[in-house]
Amino acid sequence: MTLPPHFSEHDQRQALNDEFHARPPVPLESPQLISYLALHHKDEAPGAAQQHLIALGKLLGQPIDDAGTHHLIDFGSFQLKWELHNEFSSYTFFCSIARGEGLDGSASALAVVPEAWLKSLPGKLIVATHVELRSAAEVTPESVMAQLSPTGRQMVGATVADGAAWVFTDFLFENGFSRFLVIDVSLTRRQAGRTVQRLVEIETYRLMALLAFPVAKEVSRLLGATEQRLADLMDRTGSARSTEDERNVLADLTTMAAEVEHSVARTTFRFGAARAYHSLVMQRIAELRERRIIGLPTFHEFMERRLLPAMNTCETMARRQEDLSSRVARNSQLLRTRVEVELERQNQELLGQMNRRAKLQLHLQQTVEGLSVVAITYYASQLVQYMAKGLKHQIEPLTPEGITAAAIPLIAGFVAFGLHRMRKHLAAADAGH
Incomplete structure (x- = not known):
């Protein structure tokens, strides 16, 4: 049944529905090499990422009229999935390979991408990762486990998708890239695509969440000094002997309030974004439906041990900052009340003197x-x-x-x-x- 013509359709109805279905995972079949880049574009000109993507289409003979906010393009030798997010743009390159090709780890999907175009990507690189999707016939889980040394660097691993695949990584950078190995036991093409997408999103949101950690450390130093200044000002308030002393303390409190509010305004978005990104990391891990591999920590355990403390620090600094802002405002109000009471007393004395002068007159x-x-x-x-x-x-x-x-x-x-x-x-x- 078609939509009756007498309905007045909301002008955003189709766009909202399209957004609901946007950015689906790309169906994948092993063996496959995937390279993923995310570039932070805070200081970039609006539309720079779209124009750069259009330039690649012209270079490779695949015209792109309007990149929009997401695009999947098949260039023959590789596929590119591009997405524009609030703070970054992401590029996922897919390259199908023959069975057994590149098992030494030297190959990547970026090898078939024009180098000059890659070097001129707009933005600051925040995420770079390689994902190898291999069948269990090419790389067995047992062979990977056998290569792990008890004294070597720690590997994170789990079986995912109810045992349909094994995933290994160490979240370390090697030649500037982190690496994931996905061993396909019985994944469907869509399952494989969803698994790879979740892995690169975990890596992306992990690093985007950590952008708040240096800010939290900077705020911690500021808060420590400001809290000491506030304590000193309260001591001065208690020892004030004149209205002029109280006014000087109030002026210093007002300056401090402006500094704290400036810090709150500067960091609120970053701390809020960190909470959102951390939530997405844990959500994507839950969607993996991971099971423990004996001897290795799971993704959830690794994030609980490494990422969660940093996020707790950010949350603590955000709360501390808000608490300090409230304390400064409260103390300012108390001191302002004292000053106003003293001014009222002085005004009453002045009015009394004026009244006596009026009677004399x-x-x-x-x-x-x-x-x-x-x-x-x-x-x-x-x-x-x-x-x-x-x-x-x-x-x-x-x-x-x-x-x-x-x-x-x-x-x-x-x-x-x-x-x-x-x-x-x-x-x-x-x-x-």
């Missing part, structure tokens, strides 16, 4: 107002006297002096009443605001 103003009544009365009475002298013939038998004397109480009362009304209006207006 009020008393002075009232005194001035009394003098103003006298002064205004004096000048007003002089005006009355001048007017009376000018009309002394019309006001007889009254004299100018008598009229002036009688006007003085009236003038003083009127002025005092006017000043009182004005003060009352100003007080009402001030209360309204």
Whole structure:
């Protein structure tokens, strides 16, 4: 049944489903040589890996229009599976060989890849590994076990896929490459492809997870010094005798908080990525369905002993860093509260002084107002006297002096009443605001 035409399809529906089925393992048949490279592309220009892949297609006569984020190309002499991830791009080269060919370990799938193209791969090499897929008829598990020396370097091995294959490695670099040997007992082609893919992913995610370990050691040194500085600042807080001392401590705490937050911002992604990569390593190991080979540690045991301590260190540093950030913030808040309380006390004292000054000013103003009544009365009475002298013939038998004397109480009362009304209006207006 086809999709009814009246449905409005989400524009991401097909892309999401394609992503769900993307990057399937390449079916493999032994004998097969596989070489895997992963290049960290943090500082590379966007699209550099895609353009380099397109250049290989042009070089070998296999045009690639759009590399996208993953591609499987058959160049005849070898197959290339390319994938673009968040932090790195991976190149897996598959080369079929004849039975018994390259048993001395000198051959690799990279021998058939153009050397100039390989040398110009964009990014910094983070993973390089060779995987040999051999049938049990070519290389028997017993012959590999017989070559192991009790005093030699430690080998990691297990039977996988419910006993359908044996896997051996030592996770060491030899000429810059780590190596895996997969002995095919009864693998199907798809099982073989899944097994090889899981092995190279274990190697990739192992090293990508360990990128956080140097960061953790650097953060450890920073945290040790910062925690001591915080303890010293708390001692200074306890011995502070003035607001200025507390402000100086608060300024130092603010600087420290900025440094810690900068470290948190710089390392959060790396520590979070390490947790995710470590989880993927353990998931891929679980998918191998490994069984112990007597005398050899399994992949799970090896990672528990070698990788897990580094991951625990990273996790501890991340928690320590977050805890220190919280402590600095908490102490800053406590000290800020102390400074604010002291400022409030000083403000109250200042307001009290201002209130006393205002009362003093009020008393002075009232005194001035009394003098103003006298002064205004004096000048007003002089005006009355001048007017009376000018009309002394019309006001007889009254004299100018008598009229002036009688006007003085009236003038003083009127002025005092006017000043009182004005003060009352100003007080009402001030209360309204």
